[in-house]
Amino acid sequence: MEAGSLSNQQAMEQALGKLVMDDRFRDAFFIDPAVATEAAGIPLTDRERNALARIRPGALAAFQRYLEAKRVGDCRRRQAQDVEDPPDEARRPMIIP
Numbered sequence: 001m002e003a004g005s006l007s008n009q010q011a012m013e014q015a016l017g018k019l020v021m022d023d024r025f026r027d028a029f030f031i032d033p034a035v036a037t038e039a040a041g042i043p044l045t046d047r048e049r050n051a052l053a054r055i056r057p058g059a060l061a062a063f064q065r066y067l068e069a070k071r072v073g074d075c076r077r078r079q080a081q082d083v084e085d086p087p088d089e090a091r092r093p094m095i096i097p
Helices: 008-021 023-031 033-039 046-053 057-084
Strands: none
Touching: 008 023, 008 046, 008 057, 023 033, 023 046, 023 057, 033 046
């Protein structure tokens, strides 16, 4: 494998990630998978592209919404936790010389 090239598994993971999170790539992929993956620099075989093309676009979009909602929820929980339980620096008494 050349330096900088992706293994088949890495290429599949990259393509799947882009299919889930990148609306434009997803739209382009379902119009022409070979052109979309080539333009994105993701080296997939015909068999790999065909396997990914069997995933329903709506399922990918729904998974994207789920992940985004989860990320927003996690951020909100972390922010609430930070308010309830401030970092150690915020708990130290200020010493004014």
